[in-house]
Amino acid sequence: METRCPKRPTRRQFLSSVAFTVLAGSAAPVLARSISGSLPWEVRSADPPVQVRPGGWLFFTPEEVTTMEAVVDRLVPADELSIGGKEAGCVVYLDRQLAGFYGVSSRLYTSGPFLPGLPTQGYQKPETPAERYRAGLAGIDAWTRDNKGGKRFSELSPDEQDAVLKDLEAGKISISEQLDAKSFFNLMLSNTMEGFFADPIYGGNKDMASWKMLGFPGARYDYRDHVTKHNQPYPLPPVSIAGSTEWITR
């Protein structure tokens, strides 16, 4: 029995449609468009960043804040070089990131299949950063309660905290069934560094503390006046996208 797809055109239909298309195409006038040459531009157009301001928590619970503040103060301890991670606003930075699109991985492909990848391929599991922090911080406190005499992570001495973090980093302790301790440590470390070194408009790097520490000039993009001045320190203080305290009339 001959079966035919009903939608498939016959040879005749196909040829006549081609002929018609060619005819119609050649008959249609080619419309010239006049282009002024002027570039599009609007008065007062700007896409200003939203300045993160400390105060209140959008993602973390109070318990999570206490634990996270203890973690960032060990990753970036206050010393003669700079203020600590807590004072610099690393947790504020992280809270706003986790409450935003980063927290829910809205810009990443997060559907399966989930296969183990190479380290260079980055995180390959379905949990979002928000889910990882929720589970991870609870896991750390649960682990210290079980193993450090009922104390929470924040209640341990700095040396004890360092030891726990080192064990996490080495993958020596398990804080959750789904969560790999090592990768959670690395997540906290890289997010803390982001908060500490990113522009202050994102909530961390208070008063450009890390930039002052490094001598990084900040959001500048032209050094024509300085490229020929070899072996001389760059004279200008750092500047944030939002400005600098030097801008205030004293």
Place this chain on the structure above:
Amino acid sequence: MKKIAFSLTLATTVLSAGLALSQAPDDASKIIRGHYQAILADCAACHTAPGGKPLSGGLPLETPFGQLIPPNITPDKATGIGNWTEEDFHRALKTGIGHDGKRLYPAMPYPAYTKMKDEDISSLWSYLRTVEPVFNPVDANQLPFPFNIRLSMLGWNMINFEGGAFKPDPSKSPEWNRGAYIVQGPGHCGTCHSPKTFLGADKVDEALQGASLQGWYAPNITGNSYIGIGSWSEDEIVQYLKSGANGHTIASGPMAEAIQASTSLMTDADAKAIATYLKSTEGGPTGKPQPVSASDPHMTAGAAIYHDTCSACHGGAGKGARQLFPALAGSSIVQQPSAETLVRLVLNGSQGVHTPEAKTQPSMPSLGWRLSDQQVADVLTYIRNSWGNAAPAVQVSDIASRR
């Protein structure tokens, strides 16, 4: 069938021959000369709205006395000037009295157009008759009482208006006289650039010395080397008029529009004549005031803002980069008595004009989101008083109303 085709062809031939006959050969060249007059006089600046049909009525003009809307001057009989005669038009340009004796407001620069030659007005009229008639009713007179009484312009004219054609100065070169004619007559430069009396008339003895209008400051364009264009060479003036940019500055605001629609389309000879004339004019302060001290707190804050925000383009020493980023050091535009234009540029940004000679349009970003009122004032005070510049400090109260 063939017969019909033949008669159609015949009819078409006869018709086109008739059309050709009705247009004498020198009519065409008169229309072309008239079109050039419309460029010199920049009719479109006021009478064409952005995106609107040419000359069918413009955007409202904010005058100190209220709002006026430039009317439709296409040959449409109902809403344009289709019912006007050439005599009506001549009288309107020469005396400010329009069709049916209706008095025009001097926002229509008849005090300048009165200097135009009769033949130029006649050419302009010929051209205006060829513009596409557009039905677009415009209620020009939006002024409040008592200014809305057009007859009041009778008194205004008696006090302020002096008619009569341009009188050449035989002691000057033909080029100078051509420049003076364009500047004072069709080009009506003084309409923006000359200070006004309280009645809104040009202060004749302070011609071209700079004036504020519609929230912009039209700078001093006399040959004054501190505050005018005395430090520009004639070639640089020509370059500015033709392209909107030269090594000193880039046009913005209403001047950018005037360059786009008018001066960039002028002949090189006319642009050169304007330069020759303007360089010869005098006016305004010759000595600089004492600059604001560099240790003033507003200056130190302004310096920090400048180096963090402006210096990437304008350079640490305000030298800019030729034709791409205007120089601020030594700029007469920066040192005008009023900083209105500068405030606008910082808050709103600006884009260079697109002209046949300069197609790249360097633009300045809007910084209104980044700087507070005080910071805008401080950075402007800094650029107006650094690198040899000297001009009054900008007050924070000057900024808020411009946001």
